[in-house]
Amino acid sequence: MTAALSLAEALGVPPIAAAELLPVIEAAMVTKMNEQMAETDRGSALTP
Numbered sequence: 001m002t003a004a005l006s007l008a009e010a011l012g013v014p015p016i017a018a019a020e021l022l023p024v025i026e027a028a029m030v031t032k033m034n035e036q037m038a039e040t041d042r043g044s045a046l047t048p
Contacts, residue, residue: 001022008018 004022005015005018009015
């Protein structure tokens with residue numbers, strides 16, 4: 001969380017806005033990562 005807030009600060013995003021948006025961004029990241037991991041798992045199941 002600290003790194004994300006530091007990155008937001010470096011980009012000029014107000015800390016209040018970053019704190020408000022981070023949970024939404026985190027949820028989207030987790031969803032996308034899960035999709036990618038599922039695709040990787042399916043692909044590795046096809047290789048002997």
